[in-house]
Amino acid sequence: MKLTSSLGLRRIINSYFDPFSKVPSPDRWLQREKIQRFTAWQNSSYRDIYKHASIKLRYKLMAYYSMHRQDEPRLEKHYSEVRVTNALAEHDFEYKHFKNMLDKAHILIDNNTLAKLAIYEPQSFHSLVALAKEMAQQEGREVMPDREERKYDVQLCDSMFGEPYPRPMIFPKGAAENHKVKPKKLTPNEY
């Protein structure tokens, strides 16, 4: 019997679907909604027409998402440096001297946290600036001292002027060795 070719029957035992009806295909609107979640705020046909929307998503939005993911930590770093610089300007102090002195004193609070301290804990930040100023003055750098009414009594010891910790290495051109090609495993004969 050649039923299959003439009737288009699927010979699957215990099939989920009735052999005499078409297998339901997955709903295309689900896929379209998935795309529209990202393109909902685009202009005209890029928002309304699925084909245009998917092109837009592929070539513009996804590239932007990816760029944003990479840029976010860098921007945070940059902006916190700007914030710390501006907070120091309020105390008539320079960023380079401040960071140098903190490095020498082995106070390893990073810029992101320093910016938060400057904004939300101004007294703590002021005390830290006063310490760094005093150190910079003892080193013979040009520093504008605090006004009398807001001056801290800072007492320094010799251990404040230590050697800064070694900075982590940065490889702008990538690692020195090519680790993509892994060395081959030793065979038992070669041990």
Next chain:
Amino acid sequence: MNRLFIRPLMFCRRFATNPEVINPNAQQEVAATVSSEVSQPKNRLFAVVYVGGKQWKVTQDDLIVIFGNNPLKVGDEIKLEKVLMLGGKNFSLFGRPFLDRAKVHVDAVVVEKAPKYPELLHYSNQHYLIRIERWLSDMSTTLRVTKVRADDDVFQANTQ
């Protein structure tokens, strides 16, 4: 790359510096102030702690989210030991680089463990018909800081 900057912090404890006492009277005055501030439980303290490759300024009841795999489970109580700074209304103590972990208590509870929101890695080069699209995800652990306290002799412990 960003983690490279912070990672060496872990190895700094062995280089930690020992300060000298130059004016015992002033030091006692400061110590008395700090211990009186710290001893009253009503005084709210904040701390800068190093968790998950980042520094966080935390106080009691704060929520922080750290990413990556770690052996923590929901409900675990942990002590954050890398305290870079402790502050209150009238004092601030800066560690060089860390404060004495026996004297400063920053406790936290794991309240949630969930996958992170997805992030996209997308690369395309139309000349070579290359299109790489990967949705990146990671585990996230949410901690609630339950306590930021210090012992009365925290100042003396960090100046000896």
